[in-house]
Amino acid sequence: MLKLVGRRLAWAPLILLMISFFVFTLVDLAPVDPAVAMAGNNPDPALIAQLRHDFHLSDPLPVRYVRWLGHALHGDLGNSYFTRQPVGRSVLDMLPINLSMMLVAVVMILVGGVLLGVLGALRPGKILDRLVTAGGSVAVAVPPFWLGLLMVLYLSVFHQVFPAIGYVKFSTSPWEWLKHLLMPGFALSTLPIATVALQLKGSLTETLGRDYILTARAKGLASKTIIFKHALRNAAIPVLTVFGLQVAYIIGGSVIIEQVFGIPGLGSYLITAAQAGDINPILGVVVLSTMVVILMNAAVDIAYGFLNPKLRA
Amino acid sequence: MTVDGALLLDVDGLTVEFNGPNGWVRAVEDVSFQVHAGEIVGLVGESGSGKTVTSLGVLGLTRAQGGRMPHGRVVFEGTDLVTLDDKALNRIRGRRIGMVFQQPIRSLNPAFTIGEQIAETIRHHEGISRSDAWARTVTLLDKVHIPEPAKRARQFPHEFSGGMCQRAMIAMALSCSPSLLIADEPTTALDVTVQAVVLDLMREIQAETGVAILFISHDLGVIADMADTVAVMYAGQVVERASVEELFISPRHPYTAGLMAAVPRVGQGRQLVAIEGNVPDPGNYPTGCRFHNRCEHAVAMRCDTDLIPLLPAGEAHDSRCVRTSELMLEGVVVA
Amino acid sequence: MSLLEAKHLTKRFAVKRNLFGRVTEWFTAVDDVSFTVEQGETLALVGESGAGKSTTGRMALRLIEPDMGEVRFEGEDLLALDGPAMRKRRQDMQMIFQDPFSSLAPHRTIGEAVAEPLLVHFGMGSKERLAIAAGLLDRVGLSAAVRERYPSELSGGQLQRVAIARALTLEPKLIVCDEPVAALDVSVRAQVLNLMHDLQAERKLAYLFVSHDLALVEVIADRVAVMSHGRIVEEGPSAELFRSPKTEYTAELLSAVPRPVPRSLRAPATTLG
Ligand SMILES: Nc1ncnc2c1ncn2[C@@H]1O[C@H](COP(=O)(O)OP(=O)(O)OP(=O)(O)O)[C@@H](O)[C@H]1O
Ligand SMILES: Nc1ncnc2c1ncn2[C@@H]1O[C@H](COP(=O)(O)OP(=O)(O)OP(=O)(O)O)[C@@H](O)[C@H]1O
Ligand code: SF4
Ligand SMILES: [Mg+2]
Ligand SMILES: [Mg+2]
Numbered sequence: 001m002l003k004l005v006g007r008r009l010a011w012a013p014l015i016l017l018m019i020s021f022f023v024f025t026l027v028d029l030a031p032v033d034p035a036v037a038m039a040g041n042n043p044d045p046a047l048i049a050q051l052r053h054d055f056h057l058s059d060p061l062p063v064r065y066v067r068w069l070g071h072a073l074h075g076d077l078g079n080s081y082f083t084r085q086p087v088g089r090s091v092l093d094m095l096p097i098n099l100s101m102m103l104v105a106v107v108m109i110l111v112g113g114v115l116l117g118v119l120g121a122l123r124p125g126k127i128l129d130r131l132v133t134a135g136g137s138v139a140v141a142v143p144p145f146w147l148g149l150l151m152v153l154y155l156s157v158f159h160q161v162f163p164a165i166g167y168v169k170f171s172t173s174p175w176e177w178l179k180h181l182l183m184p185g186f187a188l189s190t191l192p193i194a195t196v197a198l199q200l201k202g203s204l205t206e207t208l209g210r211d212y213i214l215t216a217r218a219k220g221l222a223s224k225t226i227i228f229k230h231a232l233r234n235a236a237i238p239v240l241t242v243f244g245l246q247v248a249y250i251i252g253g254s255v256i257i258e259q260v261f262g263i264p265g266l267g268s269y270l271i272t273a274a275q276a277g278d279i280n281p282i283l284g285v286v287v288l289s290t291m292v293v294i295l296m297n298a299a300v301d302i303a304y305g306f307l308n309p310k311l312r313a
Numbered sequence: 314m315t316v317d318g319a320l321l322l323d324v325d326g327l328t329v330e331f332n333g334p335n336g337w338v339r340a341v342e343d344v345s346f347q348v349h350a351g352e353i354v355g356l357v358g359e360s361g362s363g364k365t366v367t368s369l370g371v372l373g374l375t376r377a378q379g380g381r382m383p384h385g386r387v388v389f390e391g392t393d394l395v396t397l398d399d400k401a402l403n404r405i406r407g408r409r410i411g412m413v414f415q416q417p418i419r420s421l422n423p424a425f426t427i428g429e430q431i432a433e434t435i436r437h438h439e440g441i442s443r444s445d446a447w448a449r450t451v452t453l454l455d456k457v458h459i460p461e462p463a464k465r466a467r468q469f470p471h472e473f474s475g476g477m478c479q480r481a482m483i484a485m486a487l488s489c490s491p492s493l494l495i496a497d498e499p500t501t502a503l504d505v506t507v508q509a510v511v512l513d514l515m516r517e518i519q520a521e522t523g524v525a526i527l528f529i530s531h532d533l534g535v536i537a538d539m540a541d542t543v544a545v546m547y548a549g550q551v552v553e554r555a556s557v558e559e560l561f562i563s564p565r566h567p568y569t570a571g572l573m574a575a576v577p578r579v580g581q582g583r584q585l586v587a588i589e590g591n592v593p594d595p596g597n598y599p600t601g602c603r604f605h606n607r608c609e610h611a612v613a614m615r616c617d618t619d620l621i622p623l624l625p626a627g628e629a630h631d632s633r634c635v636r637t638s639e640l641m642l643e644g645v646v647v648a
Numbered sequence: 649m650s651l652l653e654a655k656h657l658t659k660r661f662a663v664k665r666n667l668f669g670r671v672t673e674w675f676t677a678v679d680d681v682s683f684t685v686e687q688g689e690t691l692a693l694v695g696e697s698g699a700g701k702s703t704t705g706r707m708a709l710r711l712i713e714p715d716m717g718e719v720r721f722e723g724e725d726l727l728a729l730d731g732p733a734m735r736k737r738r739q740d741m742q743m744i745f746q747d748p749f750s751s752l753a754p755h756r757t758i759g760e761a762v763a764e765p766l767l768v769h770f771g772m773g774s775k776e777r778l779a780i781a782a783g784l785l786d787r788v789g790l791s792a793a794v795r796e797r798y799p800s801e802l803s804g805g806q807l808q809r810v811a812i813a814r815a816l817t818l819e820p821k822l823i824v825c826d827e828p829v830a831a832l833d834v835s836v837r838a839q840v841l842n843l844m845h846d847l848q849a850e851r852k853l854a855y856l857f858v859s860h861d862l863a864l865v866e867v868i869a870d871r872v873a874v875m876s877h878g879r880i881v882e883e884g885p886s887a888e889l890f891r892s893p894k895t896e897y898t899a900e901l902l903s904a905v906p907r908p909v910p911r912s913l914r915a916p917a918t919t920l921g
Contacts (some may be wrong), residue, residue: 211419217374219485220406220435223399233424306422309469359833502698503861509904531834534863557910575838576908577867579890583845585867587838591803604828645908
């Protein structure tokens with residue numbers, strides 16, 4: 001199993017290389033000229049030419065990419081054309097915000113998904129099962145930003161239950177930190193909760209019909225033990241894949257959710273940069289999130305081995 | 314073998330229904346048999362005759378499968394199990410009554426080691442310490458002849474062969490020294506040679522511990538090999554009950570006799586003796602004797618009208634056939 | 649000339665592959681197996697689970713390509729035949745499986761299922777096909793009403809009759825039967841076996857009968873080949889092999905068969921060995 005994880009991680013450099021090159025090309029194709037953008041409102045052609053020269057913007061794409069790569073391999077992700085701030089620093093500063101958001105969302109997915117999945121599987125075909133199925137089908141169709149806007153409107157503007165916007169550091173006040181993250185976390189995790197719950201419900205229903213569950217009943221174990229110990233562990237295996245995909249989805253979804261809730265995270269940073277064709281910040285964010293996804297997948301692989309002893313070798 | 318033990322399990326008029334598309338269907342109806350302490354009772358019948366439902370009904374496990382038990386008594390060690398709730402039943406399941414199933418590999422949880430699953434049963438019922446339970450687990454595995462039990466206890470079901478899984482299941486079923494072991498086709502999924510070993514093991518353990526066994530099989534050969542007394546099931550009913558010797562020498566129900574005749578015998582030539590027709594499904598059981606449309610002794614108006622009760626057919630011998638006293642049927646063994 | 653002659657059949661399966669998909673560990677399921685089947689006779693292939701019986705049976709029909717060896721049908725080298733020639737040859741050799749349900753398409757009526765080979769091989773018209781199918785179903789003892797039904801509406805014994813009828817449509821000379829009655833009830837098993845025997849006598853059919861039920865094989869087979877770990881360890885006329893097995897393995901296999909005689913009534917000598 002560790003071999004499997006190792007093999008997956010061995011691919012990571014290649015994946016990063018391909019993705020960064022792809023993004024590099026994509027940004028280059030965009031109709032935004034960073035030199036023009038940098039030159040401000042009254043672009044002076046001389047200034048533009050100067051900027052082009054300073055930032056090597058006229059070099060052919062492969063040359064620029066290789067130069068970026070060379071720096072990146074030494075840990076230097078370059079500076080933003082506009083703020084002149086080093087991308088590495090900025091990205092690392094903002095990472096805790098996004099990790100916080102992810103953490104809250106993942107906890108919500110785990111608790112909500114497992115709870116609803118188990119409740120739905122207890123009595124197949126009965127009311128709870130149908131409720132979970134119906135609720136899940138609706139939740140899967142709700143766009144997260146729309147849900148976010150609704151929540152802001154009802155829970156912050158009409159009734160001041162939660163703060164509408166912003167972010168507070170955990171070290172400043174854990175309570176405020178959580179309060180600011182609950183709504184964005186929920187908006188992000190609704191769809192994943194529904195997906196995980198539906199998957200788990202199906203998988204658990206099937207597992208509860210297995211022979212070894214009957215064995216557990218014949219041993220005189222309580223239903224609680226049977227469900228949470230004997231069934232859930234096996235039922236979780238097929239759900240893990242879905243869970244991994246959902247985490248990747250959260251990373252993407254948080255770009256929009258940050259806008260809705262005015263959270264100064266990587267998503268906002270990315271959008272600002274994208275609008276100006278500011279390539280280094282874009283690449284920085286992309287490389288970082290790719291790395292998070294790769295690590296996440298490795299964690300899922302390890303979880304596989306933990307749940308399924310056949311994979312441990 | 315003689316039956317001199319006290320009455321341990323008295324199943325009387327057990328009926329189990331399942332909810333089907335056309336309402337409740339009786340999978341098992343009016344099943345009655347007894348198991349005495351230290352006895353091996355064979356329950357034999359074809360697929361769908363209700364053997365598994367009967368065994369699960371005894372433990373109240375049909376409820377979890379969507380079945381209900383409208384009639385019957387299951388008196389075990391003086392208590393009617395039908396009247397108990399799940400909580401009370403859970404103190405009997407696995408502790409006083411152990412159970413072994415047909416598919417040994419599938420009946421063990423793939424996510425836990427063999428040892429964990431056995432120790433769990435012991436700890437659940439006896440509340441002893443982890444290390445004590447583990448020590449007993451290893452002893453139990455040794456008792457069912459698993460080599461290197463301490464090492465094997467740490468392995469997962471997929472690292473065991475079918476025969477070894479079944480031995481582990483037997484160890485688990487016996488872990489709390491029950492007075493009754495229910496074995497539902499314990500060797501059907503195994504090779505003949507492995508089957509022989511497991512059957513020997515069960516006999517050995519039975520002799521050693523004196524546990525009574527309800528032994529379920531569709532194989533007359535295995536039943537003849539294991540049982541002291543036998544109940545034959547057909548279409549959800551017990552159609553004949555007798556000691557194993559009596560049953561194989563002089564069966565009194567035409568279905569039992571038909572089953573015995575269908576066993577291939579050397580020297581009979583290529584033509585086998587068949588029972589015509591098919592086994593009926595629950596919900597489509599014929600009226601009167603459920604065997605009447607396949608029975609060569611059937612008589613109109615007598616066999617196909619009223620439900621037929623188990624009728625006495627000799628000393629500790631019953632048969633669900635109106636013509637029991639008139640028919641001379643042949644068994645497998647010529648006495 | 650034998651109807652079927654298999655020589656030195658060998659089949660290996662890949663157990664482990666390395667990073668690049670190259671096989672690093674093989675398992676030899678069938679190892680240098682040779683046998684013959686004559687016209688109109690039954691050769692039984694017995695042995696424990698995993699001995700390689702099914703794989704051998706399939707190789708005999710070239711449903712699995714052997715890694716080594718030779719299969720001759722009426723003297724013709726089957727492995728040398730190209731696609732169209734092999735397809736043509738297939739009319740003479742059919743297969744019946746243990747689970748008749750999974751070998752029949754669920755949404756096709758029984759009549760259509762039995763008639764299908766006639767369409768595939770001869771492109772015969774629908775009317776003509778169904779008429780032949782009706783005749784065959786009648787021959788295997790199924791009523792006309794069954795033709796319109798679907799597989800899920802029949803019992804196991806009835807489905808196995810359908811599978812037999814289907815195997816007979818092209819009037820084959822050899823049928824490989826892989827545990828054809830193992831899934832059937834005892835009371836129905838004899839019906840199907842009797843039918844198979846009648847058809848054999850009627851049409852001079854040869855059976856390669858794969859089974860693990862020795863008590864049954866003893867009665868229905870002319871000759872028996874005992875397989876263990878991919879090899880045939882013993883072969884001979886059924887009566888002889890059962891009376892005096894030559895190998896330890898066969899003797900052990902035979903003594904393990906539970907006979908329907910209560911333990912207390914067994915004379916020590918009746919336990920066969
Ligand atoms: N959970 C269930 N829901 C509905 N019907 C059921 C259920 N369990 C069993 N039955 C029906 O009850 C009848 C008896 O089944 P049972 O499993 O007891 O047969 P059996 O004698 O054990 O057969 P086998 O030899 O195939 O195990 C069958 O017709 C089966 O379809
Ligand atoms: N496609 C395959 N890939 C890998 N291994 C295979 C494959 N088919 C068969 N085997 C292996 O080859 C061996 C022989 O299989 P085969 O099915 O021929 O046995 P058998 O004698 O018919 O057993 P059974 O009585 O269980 O049907 C088995 O160990 C099996 O696991
Ligand atoms: S009651 Fe009639 S039909 Fe039933 S077994 Fe007896 S003789 Fe046959
Ligand atoms: Mg059963
Ligand atoms: Mg096979």
